[in-house]
Amino acid sequence: MVSCNHNHLRLPGHTDQFLDFHTHPRPAHADKTRFAFKLPANYRYLLLRPPKFGKTAFLSTLHQFYDIHGAETFSHYFRNHPRDHSQHLCLPLTFRDIGVYDSPEDFEDELQYELFSALRSFLVKYATELGLAEPQTYLEYGENESLKKVLNRVRERQKTLFVGVDSYDVPLMKCMRSRLVYPAIHPTFVTPQDVARLLDEYVWEPLRDAGDVTAKLFVTGTLSLQTPILRDLVILAHDLQSCCGFTEGELIQFVQSIHLENTLDIADLKGQCGCYTFPAGNSISEPVLHPRLLIDFIKESESVAFFLFSSLLDHLPLVADSPNVVTIQGLIDLVASGVVEIQPVDLDAGHDLDGISVSWAALYHAGALTGVPGSNSAFRLANGKVLSLIHSRIDKIVHDRYYNFSVGDKEFSFLDALAEYHPATENHQLLVHLLTKILCEQTQRYLGGNMKEPILPGLIELIMRNATLLSCSPSLLLEPILTLPADAPCVRLRAYFTDRILRWELKTLPLVGFWRAVNPNDTEPSVEALRTLHEEMCLDDDEKLSERWYSVWSESLQVMETRAVRTFFKAGAAYTQLIAVGGARILRREGPEEVLALPPP
Known part of the structure; x- marks a missing residue:
């Protein structure tokens, strides 16, 4: 962990907003005012970002930008003058x-109170513009149409509004979470449909x-839990991809501005905080780092950025019929x-208010997943914190499945394989047998349409960072492998x-590449063809597998080339492959028995 001198820096707090960024001493921050200049004259936008991603701070920027009371100080905060x-x-x-x-009536009372408080503050602030001598008495608490009354007053005075709605989805999320946490008594709570209606x-x-x-x-939230009217009222703000979070350029400026005693490694920060991408129409946005992380x-403080993600993981079933439902097995497949x-279409669609299951789109919106570069439908784990939370849910299941395994007619335990990881050990095959067992089982799930094809780093992550399997020994991996x-x-x-x-150097040669090597003129293989090929390859010995042909794209030649498996081993490598x-x-x-000294913690 990087140490820093907190006397020489002012970092943003959890509740800091636009004006806080411009008070003395000014906290270090990323300037997002340029996005306000890009917005059209009229719009109705919905911005979805993970929790603690800077949505409220950006919304406060827009309030300052549009506020009629801010005309005299505008040039102090904004460089341009639109x-x-x-x-x-x-x-x-x-x-x-x-x-x-407990009831729709109780929720209705709370909603009325929140609206009354916000509207009364609004009336007091703009009493002159609205022609109100006594703005505190303009509304009576409990009026059913208080917002409509205020909007009519604005219309009568020939004024216009910027309306910013923050955390629009929280009431629905809390309501839906209560159904997950308390399934036996949730019928006594207000339903999501009641909340949406109100x-x-x-x-x-x-x-x-x-x-x-x-x-x-401008409406902000985390999950797409749109009510019937809201669904037709707003559109997703795809043209504001990096209005929240730190781009790489903003990250460098931010780090330089806080005067740390030790230099932070940018690559390390990316690994720790994740590089998030968000849909931008038909493309993917510029990667941004999670600001709160x-x-x-x-x-050096514990982050609360993944409270929502953690709560979603608490109530997952082991398996489910639908591939769109997140399960414990699905998390194992993901790793x-x-x-x-x-x-x-699933990312943009609203989550089902009737269901009590968790979708993969919900995990994406909760900040657990980020887009894979070059794809608009493939998503990977966002960072090491997400991976650790997933490990806490799947490690016991993986332990129970794979702690004991057999090689031929002999039985072994994971500890037997673990003992190989001593430089003096001569037998280095037990762990390879265990990894092969998991590889074959996960490939069968892939061929059954349940997941993407497994990769070797994911299999290593499953067992070598498994807290239950390694309860007698510290983790063997020095960093989360899937976020490297x-x-x-x-x-x-x-x-x-x-x-x-x-x-160790880890490589994965997917099954489809072997099919293409012997079917170069065909387009895509059928599942049955891949299953047949996989069964054949499982019967091959190591020597025969080494001579199999594999088709792969050559970056140097810019064409598909076919190579024998053995050619993927590097000659003279100074590490195990x-x-x-x-x-x-x-x-x-x-490779040579190169053993490096462990760096100090």
């Missing part, structure tokens, strides 16, 4: 603190009907393959009961 700034009354609404109640009645319907005065509507990492497929850069040359493993580390071959076997070639 024609359409400081021209609206700004109405902020937030549903962050609304709880879950939000439509008190908030979204009045805003929809006041389109002539609501020039700009970054700040908490520098502060084994490194990716999960989510179609863009794709071009990382080797994975480092801690030698068993020594202070040394070993290096493992290759997963078509989901059938793992081949291993020993």
Whole structure:
């Protein structure tokens, strides 16, 4: 962990907003004001980002940008001077603190109170513009159409509004979570349908009907839990991809501005905080780092950024009939393959208010997944924190499945395989047998349509960072392997009961590449063809597998080339090489017994 001198820096707090970034001493922050200049004259946007990703701070930027009271100080906060700034009354609404109640009537009372408080503050602030001598008495608590009344007043005074709604989905999320946590008694709680109906009645319907005065509507949240009216009222803000989070350029400026005693490694920060991408129409956005994770990492404090993700994991079934439902087995498959497929239409679609299951799209919106570069439907784990939370849910299951295994007619335990990880050990095959067993089983699941094809780093992650399997020994991996850069040359493993580390290079040759090598003129293989090929390869010995042909894209030649498996081993490599071959076997070639000293903690 990087240490820093906190006397020389001011980092943003959990509740800091736009004006906090411009008070003395100014906290280090990423300037997102440029996005306000890009917005059209009229819009109704919905911005979805993971928890603690800077949505509230960006919304406060828009409030300052549009507020009619900010005209005189505009140039102090914003560098440019567009024609359409400081021209609206700004109405902020937030549903962050609304709880879950026993009945629709209780929730309705709470919603009315939140609206009454927000509207009264709005009336007091803009009393002059609205022509109100006594703004505190304009509304009576309990009025069913309080928002409609205020909107009519704005219309009468020929003013226009910027309305910012923060955490719009919190009431629905809390309601749905109560059904997961308390399934036996959830019928006594207010239902998601009741919450959606009341939000439509008190908030979204009045805003929809006041389109002539609501020039700009900006709604933020985490999950796509849109009510019937809201679904038609807003569109996803695809043109604001990096308005929250740190781009690489902003990250470098941020790190330079906080004057750390020790230099932070940018690559390390990316691994710790994750590089998130968000759909941008038909493309993928520029990667951004999770802002709260970054700040908490520098502060050396425990992050609360994944509270939602953690709570979603608490109530997953072991298996389910639908591949869109997240299960414990699905998490194992995700770690084994490194990716999960989510179609863009599923990301944009609202989550089912009737269901009590967790979808893969929900994990994406909760910040657990990020897009794979070059794909608009493949997603990988976002960072090491996410991976650790998943391990806490799957490790016991993996332990029970694979602690004991057989090789021929002999029985072994994971500890037998673990003992190989000592430099003096001569037998290095037991762990390869165990990994091959898991590889074959996960490949069968892939051929059954349940997951993507497993990769060797994922299999290593499943067992070598398994807290239950390794309860008698510290983790052998020095870092979460699935969050390492794709071009990382080797994975480092801690030698068993020594202070040394070993290096392994891991490669995966997918099954489809072997099919293409013998079917170069065909397009895509059928599942049955892949299954037949896999069964054949499982019967091959190591020598025969080494001579099988594999078709792969050559970056140097810019064409598909066909090579024998043995050619993927590097001659004279100074580390051990493992290759997963078509989901059938793992081949291993020993390098020199290079053993490195373990760095101090």
